[in-house]
Amino acid sequence: xxxxxxxxxxxxxxxxxxxxxxxxxxxxxxxxxxxxxxxxxxxxxxxxxxxxxxxxxxxxxxxxxxxxxxxxxxxxxxxxxxxxxxxxxxxxxxxxxxxxxxxxxxxxxxxxxxxxxxxxxxxxxxxxxxxxxxxxxxxxxxxxxxxxxxxxxxxxxxxxxxxxxxxxxxxxxxxxxxxxxxxxxxxxxxxxxxxxxxxxxxxxxxxxxxxxxxxxxxxxxxxxxxxxxxxxxxxxxxxxxxxxxxxxxxxxxxxxxxxxxxxxxxxxxxxxxxxxxxxxxxxxxxxxxxxxxxxxxxxxxxxxxxxxxxxxxxxxxxxxxxxxxxxxxxxxxxxxxxxxxxxxxxxxxxxxxxxxxxxxxxxxxxxxxxxxxxxxxxxxxxxxxxxxxxxxxxxxxxxxxxxxxxxxxxxxxxxxxx
Ligand code: SF4
Numbered sequence: 001x002x003x004x005x006x007x008x009x010x011x012x013x014x015x016x017x018x019x020x021x022x023x024x025x026x027x028x029x030x031x032x033x034x035x036x037x038x039x040x041x042x043x044x045x046x047x048x049x050x051x052x053x054x055x056x057x058x059x060x061x062x063x064x065x066x067x068x069x070x071x072x073x074x075x076x077x078x079x080x081x082x083x084x085x086x087x088x089x090x091x092x093x094x095x096x097x098x099x100x101x102x103x104x105x106x107x108x109x110x111x112x113x114x115x116x117x118x119x120x121x122x123x124x125x126x127x128x129x130x131x132x133x134x135x136x137x138x139x140x141x142x143x144x145x146x147x148x149x150x151x152x153x154x155x156x157x158x159x160x161x162x163x164x165x166x167x168x169x170x171x172x173x174x175x176x177x178x179x180x181x182x183x184x185x186x187x188x189x190x191x192x193x194x195x196x197x198x199x200x201x202x203x204x205x206x207x208x209x210x211x212x213x214x215x216x217x218x219x220x221x222x223x224x225x226x227x228x229x230x231x232x233x234x235x236x237x238x239x240x241x242x243x244x245x246x247x248x249x250x251x252x253x254x255x256x257x258x259x260x261x262x263x264x265x266x267x268x269x270x271x272x273x274x275x276x277x278x279x280x281x282x283x284x285x286x287x288x289x290x291x292x293x294x295x296x297x298x299x300x301x302x303x304x305x306x307x308x309x310x311x312x313x314x315x316x317x318x319x320x321x322x323x324x325x326x327x328x329x330x331x332x333x334x335x336x337x338x339x340x341x342x343x344x345x346x347x348x349x350x351x352x353x354x355x356x357x358x359x360x361x362x363x364x365x366x367x368x369x370x371x372x373x374x375x376x377x378x379x380x381x382x383x384x385x386x387x388x389x390x391x392x393x394x395x396x397x398x399x400x401x402x403x404x405x406x407x408x409x410x411x412x413x414x415x416x417x418x
Contacts, residue, residue: 004234004270006241009213011131012076012096014051016215016273017241023274024293025243027054027080029283032062032069032328039072041283046075048287049294052097052274056080056328063090070094078133080327082140082363083108085117092128099133102198103140104363114142115205122211132214134202136195137247138221139359139368145194145201185228191220192229199233203240215273216240219247221322221357221368223262223308234271244272248322248357248368251280251339256292257314260299260306267300278325280339280358289325317350322372323358330360331378334397338378345401352412356404374407376400387411 008018016023026045030037032055042053053075057063070077078097081087083104092098100121105114125132195218206214216237218229226246234242246262249255259277266272277292279285299305312318323339332338339358346356357372359365365384369375375386383400385392387407395403 004238006273007212007239009131009215009241010129011052011078012129014076014096020273022267022272022297023051024049024290024297025052025054025078025274025276026050026286026289027056027276027278027325027327029286029326029330030328032056032058033065035065035068035072037283038065038328039069041286042069042073042075042077044287045290046073048290050075050287050290052076052078054078054080054099054276055095056082057087057091058082058084058329060087060090062328063087066091067094080135081121085121088121088124092124092130095130097131097133098125099135101135101137101140102202103137103142103145103367106143118202118205119209122206122209125213126211130213132206132211133243134199134206134214134216135219135243136199136202136217137219137364138191138195138225138371139247139364141194141367142198145198148194148197185224188222188225188228191222191225192218192232195220195225195229196232196236200236203237214240215243217243217245219245221246221248221371223258223311226262227265227308230266230271231269234269241273242271244275245278247278248324248359248364249278249280250321250323251343252288252292254315254317254321255279256295257306257311259292260296261308261311263296264300264305265307267296268303268305280323280325280336282336283326318353319346319349319351320353320355321346321358322355322368324360324364324368326360329363331362331380332360332383332397335360335378338376338383338397338400341401342376342404345405346408349408349412352415354408354411356408373411374404376404 006017008015028038028041030041045053057079077095079091079095080099082101105117199216199218220226244263246259249259277289279289321343326335355372357369357375359368359377365377369377369386370389377384382394384394
């Protein structure tokens with residue numbers, strides 16, 4: 001591992017960054033209002049080696065439950081607020097860290113600027129001694145960043161593609177996207193731009209407030225993009241601690257391989273101060289996320305680095321199923337089983353380069369499924385089926401797998417015919 005050093009930040013008595021070892025994290029997938037189940041999960045994860053356990057809070061009832069959870073576990077708790085910035089003051093006394101999502105802040109009280117919202121979160125964090133995480137996610141990108149980048153890309157993508165196919169030209173780039181273009185494939189560059197811009201914008205704003213006790217995560221479901229965007233962020237913000245993760249990694253064992261391919265190359269370069277491996281597993285198996293995190297750290301220490309280029313050979317399938325790890329927000333309890341059944345039912349398509357996204361709720365569901373060939377995101381009693389960005393329909397849970405298989409067969413037939 002290289003000795004790249006970020007600034008040290010405090011998460012209660014824990015520290016990350018600087019010379020600290022990489023901290024492993026996980027997240028409860030129970031309903032936050034199920035206080036005893038969530039407290040038990042947090043304890044189990046802490047015993048398995050999670051330095052920090054995240055809990056989602058979306059409303060005042062969740063916030064009240066969190067207070068009780070904190071009294072029933074000695075685990076270090078972090079809270080996932082996404083856009084619910086007004087809840088920060090209710091949860092801050094009980095947690096060590098607050099995560100907000102820049103891409104979701106726009107959806108609540110749009111008349112208030114994101115800067116006002118972040119200022120309020122940072123003030124509360126400073127008052128209660130909490131750290132912050134700016135959690136940027138490819139499934140919920142700041143819409144303003146997306147439209148800015150779309151405009152920019154329409155001018156640049158032809159040029160980027162040309163440079164990518166002519167490696168001798170890549171070293172000659174001279175504008176601000178230099179290193180992105182040199183180090184990454186075109187798809188990863190394009191996917192990285194809005195993530196990177198959003199993370200840089202929020203880091204600069206927190207700096208301007210004088211709030212420095214924060215880290216940043218830039219997550220995508222594509223290992224090559226995770227590498228590309230984190231390398232670039234680390235280059236531009238060498239001081240800022242980074243939380244690493246491959247979002248929507250999916251079901252193990254494939255998800256562990258994909259997470260290894262995303263995180264091991266970065267850690268070997270000294271990039272990453274804390275990490276979470278996201279696995280689509282039932283709540284009582286969540287400690288597997290910690291085991292996978294430890295495997296990654298051990299591999300890096302031994303110099304056994306898995307890269308994205310070697311993934312296809314190990315996965316033995318070209319069909320890519322991405323799925324979220326689920327959390328308190330999951331809208332139907334059958335979600336994990338649904339993802340497993342979809343993997344089984346679609347094995348016949350292993351030779352085809354098709355991406356299927358299976359998501360637990362509306363937070364990242366609509367955005368993440370946009371990038372997949374076929375997507376499902378769960379509602380309370382029905383699931384939404386998409387073909388790319390287009391909604392095919394909303395179906396009962398008994399119907400959804402046959403309908404998805406129809407889409408998959410049609411997709412394969414079209415690609416064979418064309
Ligand atoms: S998409 Fe999955 S992990 Fe993300 S918020 Fe929804 S249920 Fe939780």
